[in-house]
Amino acid sequence: MKHRTINTPEGGIQLDDFDSPGRSQFRGPCHRLGNSIGTYAGILRALPLIAVLIVSLALVPPAFAQEELVVLTWSEYLDPDLAEEFEKKSGIKIRFTYFETDDDRNRILAEHDGTGFDVVLVNGSNIAPYVRRGWLKTLDEASIPNLRHIEPRWRDAFPHAREFGVPYFWGTLGIAYRKDLFPDGFKSWNDLFEPAEALRGRIVMIKTNREVFGMALKGLGHSMNSQDHDALRAVEKLIEGQLPFVRAYSYVALNEESALVTGDAWAAMVYNGDAIALNEIDENIAYVIPTEGTNLWSDYLAILNSAMNPTGAARFIDFLNRPTVAARNAEYMYFATPNRAAEAQLPRDFLDNPDIYPGKDEMARSEALGTVSPRTLKRINTFMNRIVQ
Amino acid sequence: MNLQTKILALLSPFVVVPLMALGTLVYFQLKAGAERELERELADSVSQAVQQFNARLGVAEANLRRFVSLDLIERYLLNESEVDRYELLQPSVLKIFAGHQQATPDDFEIRVLLPDGYEDTRSVLRDLPNQTEEEGETAWFERIAHADQDIQSQILRHPDTNQIALVTSFRVKLNDRRVDPVSAPAKLRGYVVISSRLDYLRTLSTATGSSAERLILFTDATGNKLFSSNGGEADITDIKTHAREQSLFVAAHAGSEYVMRASEVHHGLFVVAARDANALLYPIKRLGTNIVIITLVAVLMTSAVLLFALRSLLLSPLEKLRNATQTIGDDGSLPPIEINRQDEIGDLAKSFIDMGQRLAESHAHVRHIAYHDSLTGLPNRRQFADSLTRTLHQARREQSVVGVLFLDIDDFKRINDSLGHDAGDVLLKEFSARLTTVVRGADLVARANNEIAVMRPPPNTIARIGGDEFIILLTNLRQTADCTPIATRLLKAITEPLTLSGEVCQISTSIGIATFPKDGDDTSTLLKNADIALYQAKGRGKNAYAFFDKAMNDAAREQLEIETGLRKAILDDELVLHYQAKVDTHTGALAGAEALVRWLSPSEGMVPPGTFIPVAEESGLIDDIGQWVLRETCLQINRWRAKGLVPVPIAINVSNRQLRRSSFAADIEQTLTEFNVGPELVEIELTETSVMDAGAQGIETLKAFRAYGLGISLDDFGTGHSSLASLKQLPIDTVKIDREFVQDIGDDDDNTAMVATIVAMSKTLNLKAVAEGVETEGQLDFLKACGCPVVQGYLLSRPVPAAQFEQLLRNRAIHTSPLSITSAADS
Structure with missing residues (x-):
């Protein structure tokens, strides 16, 4: 039984202020959806907050602040221990912003024209429009050495994925x-x-x-x-x-x-x-x-063109693609990792689980x-x- | 129209007109109030609807502004990449729209249009088929694209729903802050359009007036109904005008008349507040009816009060006075008048009572005059007839005997003529006084005898019914014989001497007695029989009384009947004149005629003169007949004249009664003058005895006739005792030889000689001789031979009617001899 109670990370923004128990313990790959009703209202109410946040982020002088990394992602889509571990090791404070749906993310990015974040988690099919909007930064493969572990198939699964995205889960x-x-x-x-x-x-x-x-x-x-x-x-x-x-x-x-x-x-x-x-x-x-x-879906991590901390972003992505980290994360999330080196470290039952790894025909x-x-x-x-x- | 109606008719308008005017005023006041109230109410409804609509419109526009101000929408519109918009932003935009629509379902469609009108984003909650995505060509898009204001609201029929909708649009002009210079003019990026159902207008109209009486309608500019609280077609024309004028108007809706007020809510949308005209007018109509009823009741009550006042103050006393008047009119008595008031009516009543009293007195006086003889103060014939009728009526019940005593004064005419009328009057008064004395005495006795009688007997009555004719009515007799003592006493009382014109005279009376029931059962029979009895008494030598006897001689009865018939005959023109020619013996020419009166009774036929002339003489009717004969003769002469005939002298017979009348000569002269008949055409024939009886007065009259120029002939000469010598003394110019002598000619030598002597003598005395009763040729020859100038008789001509005599007048000749006749005819 791998069930865990996950706390909202410090500094994160809960975009949805519904506090149903199911939500607070949500853990999912790409989608965290409200029970349907009230989602829109919640977003609307959160909008000013987001604006404040973004403005404050933009205005904070780097000299004042500890090095920070602003990440826009699904909530509970990362083993929190790993985030903590990265912060400890790098000294970079990760500030998470969570979206609930792809549309949310698109809206948030669109409203600020792709600014305000360093790293964004994007589904494969949205990479191309983001690129067209000029929001994404071309990957500097040298700054993310662990990119080499990624199964190439996933890197090419979507247009522009190879240049702009690092596969996260599929x-x-x-x-x-x-x-x-x-x-x-x-x-x-x-x-x-x-x-x-x-x-x-x-x-x-x-x-x-x-x-x-x-x-x-x-x-x-x-x-x-x-x-x-x-x-x-x-x-x-x-x-x-x-x-x-x-x-x-x-x-x-x-x-x-x-x-x-x-x-x-x-x-x-x-x-x-x-x-x-x-x-x-x-x-x-x-x-x-x-x-x-x-x-057959896959999510990517991408660095925004407007990233304040592109270096930290690359370090964070690289950290996550360390084989051990990626393996721990996959095992925690029950999702298949595109990281071949990590895969090699995963237990047999994980790899044999057809729900995680569909058969060839499927x-x-x-x-x-x-x-x-x-x-x-x-x-x-x-x-x-x-x-x- | 009586007074009551007149006064009411006069006064009613003063009550009715103000009440009607008041009622009408109140009615119109209240009606005007109701209409003002209605106008206010409708205006409120209309303005309420307008306000609500405007509030909604304001909300829609506010929403639109909010949408446009959202960063997301702004970004969306600035994003020129279609795929990016749809991929990245459209779901969020749609979510915002849908969220709004869930809260505001009436905003059934929210769209983003591109500048060219392309429908980029459309949020609908229901599966609403989209008619077109290209709105660029539509009229409404043209309007918003070219409008002055960015925000536009239009009422139009939405093509997707085919319903009237409010389409609110915002024309968005933006600068892309990333690329455009700050100073660059904002560029048109597109439109945000909200389409809203106006269904709430229906609920609005339902909420404000759910009854059929009150309606709120919404129509388009042509008056077509869009929303209303109930069904039915509206028929509103000129809604734009009505809305502009803001005045009430009447139009039909769902088959009923409504009073409406309209206002333009928005361009193309009109609100109409309506009240059912009938329901509205009903209270006003009821009010009108009530006012009419109240007015009528007031009028009736006022009329009743007026009538009552009128009656008690005016009409009732007037009616009393009128009844009193009628009573006075009916019997002359003055009834009590119970009007005791201190006003004009009281004065009138007092005056009326005074007048009534005087009238009653006058009435009694007139009545007395009418029923009493003015000379003696006794009841007259009329009064007596009433008394007798009443008496008989009572006598029949009581089976008593009634005596009717008919009296006249013996030879009263003679007394009157000789002593004059004044003396006659004195005599009549004295006579009646004596009768009264006698009868009163008898009356007292009769009353004494009847003290125990239940009903007081009618008093004995004395009445004067003619010149010297009196009647005494004796009532309550036991038997006929009871009349005798009174009759005896009467005779005795009358014969007492009396003084007239200074001379002591003695008069007498004759009394005829008839009794009820023996001699008659009714008034007229009793009077007639008493009259007959009076004749009887006269026949007994006067100063006597006689009881009516059924066996009384027929002559008396017949004479009476003839007299009665004759009176009638004179009046009814039953008398005619026949003319018997007088012929000149020398020439055979017509010398004149004697007018002979004939009585042509319709019942008896021709009554012979020998029958009625004596009666006429006895009764005095001979005067009237003489008068009639004279006038008829004059008339006939004039008729002949009118026919161009030359009349001959006409002889008329005059009785000694006429001759005795002192005014006779004057009367004849007057009559002749009246008819324009000369005295030479009229001759008077008198009998020898008449002339003798007439005395001095008669001679005077004759002299007057002579002076006037009338011819006078002495009729029946030879029968009287007058000698021819005495003729000389008389003022006459003709003697008529009595027919007895003429008819004896040739048979009786004495009489034949007599005729010849008379003819000779008359020649000597210069009198004209006329032989009458000539019936044979022998008589005529003799008369011719002895020189009688004129003859008259059957031989020559019978008395003939005027028409026949006319022939003789034309021929002018009668055949005294065949030769002379021929010669006369030839000439």
Whole structure:
């Protein structure tokens, strides 16, 4: 049992002031989503705070301050011991800013035009727009020697990833479900989008537009990056039709009060690592990747062009890619690391866990989020904005 | 129209008109108040709606400003990379919009438009199909693109919802601080547009007036209904004008009339506050009805009070006076008048009582005159008739006997003529006084005898019913014979000597007695029979009484009947004149005619003169007949004249009664003058005895006739005792030889000689001789032979009616002989 209670790091900003127990113990790879309602309000309320923070950060003269590193990342996406260890070793104080969704991060960065942070955790598909905005700094590979441990496949997984990003974790998107309550399980994504009657109101859907659309597209036999009008139209119908079965568009909590644990929800779209965490709480919770395959995601660490402390940023990234550090972090987070040297240090059961390391076939059937046309994006945004209320 | 109606008609307007005016005033005042109230109410509703709308509009604009001021939105608009916007920012922008929309669902669509009108971002909460993403060509976009103000609000029919919506837009102009110089003009980056449902207007109208009486409507500029608290079509024309004028108007909604007030809430959106006209007018109408009722009641009450006052003050006393007047009018008595007041009516009543008393006295006086004889003070014929009727009525019940005594003064006419009318009057008074004395005595006796009688018997009555005719009514007799003592006493009392014009005279009376029930059952029979009995008494030599006897001679009865018939005949023109020609024996020419009166009774036929002339003489009707004959003769002469005929002298017979009348000559002269008939055309024929009886007065009259120029002939000469010598003394110019002598011609030598002697003598005395009753040729020849100048008789002509006599007048000749007739005809 690897469950731990994680405290909010000192100096960090809790962007979401909801204090549900599930949240405070959240640990997830990319997404920490509110229970749906109130998220927007929380953001709005936090906005002035963020502004103050950013202004203060910008104005603090370096002579006064201890060397600092400002990191924009998911909350609880890093073994806190490692952060502490880095601070001790480097003497650099890490100031974490957490976002809750990719959209949050995009918004935060956009509002300040990519300034105010040193390091930002970005999902692969967002690297290209960030680059276009001129927000990201080209990696100085010499300053991050441990980059050599990274599996090249992940470095090239997304456009511009190689020049601007350092792979952090990768994983899959699947379905976590209660095998005791719903023994039929899920074979196809269609089982989720056109669910059995028993699942009415018992499904928790992820809130990321592209991923919802993508999985539905896969269920219908399309690529998750398809821009085919008819396919998109069919997906919209599917998603609309699924609504009565959806308990919420949110991300399930990963603690004992999670809807999956209580049995209020029988199935949820989750990332593989979180499913394992839930399984740690309740062994009736199983994780499945439907036969059509899934989204093969990977997150990257990038340094902003406007970084105040680019050197510290590179040191921090390099620290995290030390094989032992990366291995500890992966084991802590239940996510697969792209760091081959770290992988070598991981125990066999970790490496053999199919939920962490999908099989070859599954990998073959899966895709990464690709670029779609702006209009398609707009279409998906507009549609999901209406659905996810 | 009586006084009551008139006064009411006069006074009512003074009550009705002010009340009506007051009612009308109140009605219009209240109506005006209600209308002001309504106007205020509608104005409040309208302004409330406008305020609410403006508040909403303000909120929408505030939201818009807030959105635009957000860094995220600003960044979004500044980001010119479509893919970056959609990839990085659009979800957050949408989330902001959606969050707002969740709190404010009426803002059903929030959009970001690019400067060219392309719909970049659209947040809708429901699956609302998007009609177009290219708004650049639409009218509303043109408006916001070219508006002066960055913030624009438009009411329009939203193409996606096809509903009226408020579209609030913000035209965003920004500088990119990163690249643009600070002084550079802001560049148009796009538009943020909020589309809001106006459904709350419906709830607004429902909240302010949910009943059918009160409505809030929202319409577009053409008056089409957009929102209202209830269904039904509105028919509002010229809403723009109404809204501008801010005045009340009437229009239909859902089939009912409404009073409305409108206002333009926003360009293209009008609010109308409405009140059901009927519901509104109902209280006013009811008010009107109440006022009418109150006015009517007030009018009725006032009229009643007025009527009561009028009655007690004026009409009731007037009616009493009127009734009193009627009573006075009816029987002359003055009824008590119970009006005791100190006002004009009281004065009137007093005057009325005074007048009434005088009137009653006058009435009694007139009544007395009407029912009493003015000379003697006795009841007259009319009064007597009433008394007799009453008496008979009572006698029939009591089965008593009633005596009717008919009296006249013997030879009263003679006394009156000789002593004059004044003496006659004195005589009548004395006569009546004596009758009264006798009858009163009898009356007292009768009363004494009937003291125990239940009903007081009617008093005996004395009445004067004609010149010297009196009637005494004796009541309460036991038998017919009870009349005798009174009759006896009456005869005795009357014969007492008396002084008239200084001479001591003695008069007598005759009494005819008829009794009820023996001699008649009714007034007229009793009077007639008493009259007949009076004749009886006269026939007994006067100064006597006689009881009516059914066996009384028919002559008397017949005479009475003839007299009655004759009176009527004179009045009814039943008398006619026949003319018998007088012929000149020498020439055979018509010398004149004698007018002979004939009675053509419709019932009896031709009544012979021998029958009615004596009766007429006896009754005095001969005067009237004589008068009639004279006038008819004059008339006939004039008729002939009118026909162009030359009349001959007409002889009329005059009775000795006429002759005795002193005014006779004057009367005839006057009549002739009246008819313009000369004295030469009229001749008077008198009998020998008449002339003798007429005495001195008669001679005077005859002299007057002569002086006037009338011819006078002595009729029936030879029968009387007068000698021819005495004729010389008389003022006559013709003698008519009595028919007895003429008819004896040739049969009786004496009489034949007599005729010849008379003819001869009359020639000597210069009198004209006329032979009457000539019936044979022998008589005529004789008369011719002895020189009688004129003849008259059946042989020549019977008395003929005027029409027939007219022929003779034309021919002018009667055949005294065939030759002469021929010659007359030839000439």
